[in-house]
Amino acid sequence: MRRYGRTDKKRGRKLFLGLLAVLVLAAGFYAVLPSRLNAPAGGGAVSEGARVSRPAGAPASSAAGAPSQQAPSGDVSITVLGAGDDLIHSRIYKQAQQRAGGKGYDFTPVYARVAGRIRAADVAVVNQETVLAGRVLPPSNYPLFNSPTQVGDALVGAGFDVINHANNHILDMGEKGIRATLDYWDTKPVKVVGAYRSDADLENIRIVTAKGIRTAHIGVTEMTNGRYLPKNSQYRLIYAKDTALIQRLIKKAKSMADVVVVSVHWGTEDTYTLTQSQKTLAQQMVDWGADIIFGNHPHVVQKLTLLTRASDGAKCPVAFALGNFVSAQLYGRNLVSGLLTVTMTKSGRTGKTSYSGMKFTPIVTHYGAGFSGITIYPFSEYTDALAKSHGVRARTKDFSRAFVQKIIDGSVPKQYQELS
């Protein structure tokens, strides 16, 4: 099994730090050398000039989404990426089974074209729409989904660090499904939010630290398709209507971390129109202390915006819905999605971490005739020739690059779109 996600990301970080140390040593050597040997006045000025090129406390030089870096002033930036619904229809797992030659499943190619972008983020979050109880129950399709655990292997390989299970399908296989899913994730180097083993587990706020910046994660869902945990169940979910609980958990998370990220499952399927509940809860969560909200569930890309926190004026990105990260859905609108990369910068001067930019990378789920070869493409690599060959054109006849761009333009302000 190819495993290269987190380990390589860590290896990459180590390599980067090593190179950085070499560069710093070299720079120090060259800065000192001339002043010692023959430049009593000028030598040191070069390095000093470089050091003060940006005022202390100014936001990191990076525009939204540029590789995170440590700025000379001591500011540190990280990127937090959110993806949409990982919605594993039977066609996706049947193809994965064929690829594996009948022995297990290989989902890696589904994510291969976007994995580089996900691994490049310091912290990456995805909504796993289906339970991964494939070791104890057979895989199944809509309306009661169950997926092979190899889906999780591919997500880890693609670079995800946080998996959200707060969604309307978490109870599709009952408590048995939750238990098997959490047991599987316990063997992986990821944090799971949105489905908890107990009250104590729910209170254990998941933290992922990158470059010394602590990000806290919470998963909330509006609905569980009319299915509920048994009265005596130890398992816990966070429902959107439990606003007192959400407020308390966000405040607790805020006290433990620099950045609070909420994954929330809400809204109405197949519409770009936000519900009043979405709008109200988004503003409430921001006011309680949420810094980034990754919304999902509607299967289409809904509005991306910045909300302002009343207490401190902080700008907080809210993606009301990122669309289907992958699916075998039937219509063009359901195959358009995006990866949202938010840059958060910790000020070396104040120690406070705040939003400093975001980019939305549109993606397209492609399949051929008869739903063959389901794969996610970055929109920047998606050609009109591919769009012409898309199996979805049997139902969405005008599916094209222009069709995709129109959807993105309808929900994502131009300045946040990353199109190349």
Ligand SMILES: [Zn+2]
């Ligand atoms: Zn959903």
